[in-house]
Amino acid sequence: MKSGSRLERLFAAGHFVCTGEVGPPKSASSRSISRHAAHLRDAVDAVNLTDNQTAIVRLSSIAAGVHVLGEGVEPIIQMTCRDRNRIALQSDLLGAYSLGLRNVLCLSGDHQAFGNHPASRNVFDVDSIQLIKLVKDLRDEKKFQSGEACRVEPRMYIGAAANPFADPFEFRVVRLAKKVAAGADFIQTQAIFDLERFKRWMGMVRDRGLHEQVHIMGGIVPVKSAVALERTGEVAGMVVPPELFKRMQGAPKGKQQEEGINIAVELIEEIRQIPGVRGVHIMAIAWEEMVPEIVERAGLLPRPQLEETGPQARE
Amino acid sequence: MGMIVAERKSVDEIVRRLDGYGSILVAGCSECVTVCQAGGEKEVEVLAALLRLRGFTGVVTDVLTRQCDVEFLPALDEKAAQADCIVSLACGVGVQFLAERYRERWVLPGLNTKFGGGARRPGVWEERCGFCGECVLHLTGGVCAIIRCSKSLLNGPCGGSQDGKCEIDAEVECAWQLIYQRLQGLGRLDLLSEPIPPKDWSHARDGGPRKVQRPDVMAV
Numbered sequence: 001m002k003s004g005s006r007l008e009r010l011f012a013a014g015h016f017v018c019t020g021e022v023g024p025p026k027s028a029s030s031r032s033i034s035r036h037a038a039h040l041r042d043a044v045d046a047v048n049l050t051d052n053q054t055a056i057v058r059l060s061s062i063a064a065g066v067h068v069l070g071e072g073v074e075p076i077i078q079m080t081c082r083d084r085n086r087i088a089l090q091s092d093l094l095g096a097y098s099l100g101l102r103n104v105l106c107l108s109g110d111h112q113a114f115g116n117h118p119a120s121r122n123v124f125d126v127d128s129i130q131l132i133k134l135v136k137d138l139r140d141e142k143k144f145q146s147g148e149a150c151r152v153e154p155r156m157y158i159g160a161a162a163n164p165f166a167d168p169f170e171f172r173v174v175r176l177a178k179k180v181a182a183g184a185d186f187i188q189t190q191a192i193f194d195l196e197r198f199k200r201w202m203g204m205v206r207d208r209g210l211h212e213q214v215h216i217m218g219g220i221v222p223v224k225s226a227v228a229l230e231r232t233g234e235v236a237g238m239v240v241p242p243e244l245f246k247r248m249q250g251a252p253k254g255k256q257q258e259e260g261i262n263i264a265v266e267l268i269e270e271i272r273q274i275p276g277v278r279g280v281h282i283m284a285i286a287w288e289e290m291v292p293e294i295v296e297r298a299g300l301l302p303r304p305q306l307e308e309t310g311p312q313a314r315e
Numbered sequence: 316m317g318m319i320v321a322e323r324k325s326v327d328e329i330v331r332r333l334d335g336y337g338s339i340l341v342a343g344c345s346e347c348v349t350v351c352q353a354g355g356e357k358e359v360e361v362l363a364a365l366l367r368l369r370g371f372t373g374v375v376t377d378v379l380t381r382q383c384d385v386e387f388l389p390a391l392d393e394k395a396a397q398a399d400c401i402v403s404l405a406c407g408v409g410v411q412f413l414a415e416r417y418r419e420r421w422v423l424p425g426l427n428t429k430f431g432g433g434a435r436r437p438g439v440w441e442e443r444c445g446f447c448g449e450c451v452l453h454l455t456g457g458v459c460a461i462i463r464c465s466k467s468l469l470n471g472p473c474g475g476s477q478d479g480k481c482e483i484d485a486e487v488e489c490a491w492q493l494i495y496q497r498l499q500g501l502g503r504l505d506l507l508s509e510p511i512p513p514k515d516w517s518h519a520r521d522g523g524p525r526k527v528q529r530p531d532v533m534a535v
Contacts, residue, residue: 082466086513108473111465113483122466126513129470133510145513163474168495171472171507178470178510190474236475236482 002139002185003157005102006074006306007046011186011215015304016272017279019076019188019217020044020291022068024059030067033059036288037071043292044282045303046074048105048188052083055115062092065101076159077101080109085125086134086145093138097154105159105188106131129175129182132160136183158183162216163190164201166237173204180214187214188281191221191232194239195270202274211276218271220282222264222294223248225256261294268298318347318433319406320440321354321426326365332423333400338373339366340398341425342391342413344382344405351440353426354404362404362425382409388416395420430462448518448525454511456497461514463490469511 020040049064065075108128142153160179192198223229226248233240251259349355380387382405400421403410406428414422431444445462472491475482479492
């Protein structure tokens with residue numbers, strides 16, 4: 001085992017893994033995190049904690065991870081390169097591990113122009129691929145970026161993102177290969193709406209044998225309305241096929257939420273059939289309470305139990 | 316021509332800072348800021364005229380060969396001695412060189428120094444260099460990822476690249492799309508499979524104020 005995290009053990013045991021996501025609040029209260037974690041507890045295997053997503057200041061992902069852990073849920077802390085240099089990133093990895101956190105998702109991070117502090121500076125001392133390597137160097141080589149030895153190393157299970165819907169399309173699988181070579185253990189993809197393009201991408205992934213080197217999870221975003229779906233399609237790097245939009249628009253008033261759930265369930269069922277896909281990552285931000293129903297209808301309940309190795313020890 | 320690109324501050328901002336000063340020297344520079352039409356002879360006279368319209372009576376002007384070279388500064392000494400305040404229409408280097416020379420004079424910047432760039436067409440200047448101190452253009456096919464990628468990614472493009480545009484603005488080209496196309500055209504896409512390690516930023520501003528010393532030039 002690289003990290004011994006619950007997530008790693010589930011993949012190792014061959015399960016089709018299901019993860020969720022919680023966006024920490026714009027406040028110093030942990031109440032909403034604990035509430036959402038409780039909603040997700042029996043529906044997913046682990047929960048991502050976003051790191052100041054869309055460059056809006058929120059309670060830190062590491063602190064949120066500790067609150068989630070307190071609810072008996074496995075946390076995956078997201079870590080972006082936007083706000084911290086290599087000193088702060090390594091420091092936070094040490095701290096996160098000492099608090100019992102075992103999974104980290106390495107991201108570039110949304111540009112701060114999107115957020116509520118557009119006048120801030122960005123850092124990007126390292127990029128997401130360099131961050132993956134940094135986490136792996138700490139874990140497997142027991143060394144800091146300076147080359148110095150780390151006496152008690154943080155043994156993190158390393159996640160990364162992949163966006164099959166961004167351009168240039170042919171490069172997307174090369175980028176995935178770079179992330180795998182850098183040390184990614186699992187991948188969560190951008191939200192899938194364009195199933196055909198995702199299938200084409202997975203074909204390229206299999207051609208390179210990458211599905212055997214990394215655990216790929218398909219991203220799912222349930223949408224509440226046709227308007228929400230339209231907005232999602234406008235985000236850079238997201239593709240929403242026109243047929244899907246028409247289908248949402250065609251749903252009668254008051255039934256659009258139900259149609260959004262139907263679409264999410266169907267997508268999960270389809271994605272699950274694609275060779276090489278090892279799980280789904282459901283991002284139902286501000287709609288966490290619907291996740292158990294989606295997972296159940298997709299036939300993914302009950303979630304697997306693991307023989308407990310005891311609570312994750314704090315170092 | 317590669318150069319420092321600058322843009323004049325608004326007259327309102329300049330006037331606000333001149334409150335209380337009687338005799339004002341507006342000093343231009345014949346180098347980059349002349350080429351990018353922000354601080355040459357013409358722009359110096361335009362600003363002087365605008366200041367006079369705002370009621371400043373004691374405005375005089377001059378344009379130096381280069382404000383960023385101490386060799387040329389003495390040409391300004393006489394006018395500087397007569398002025399209460401100097402407005403430099405050079406880049407930030409010129410402003411500082413004047414402030415260092417005229418210790419008794421208040422020196423104000425009349426421009427915002429923007430970037431290292433060039434003219435794409437009349438009236439449009441684009442950034443091309445961020446002065447990172449250790450050029451990596453050989454890795455990226457001659458397209459600078461440090462300054463042209465919004466996130467300075469060395470292993471791009473990120474997931475926000477779509478239709479050749481950057482996630483921050485549909486008007487901004489994705490540098491990594493440009494890099495991809497350029498390397499594809501040259502048959503060197505293999506370069507993009509190699510991860511580029513973290514950059515040594517100590518050569519950039521992050522390492523503190525920088526200095527280039529050339530003994531071979533000093534000896535001449």
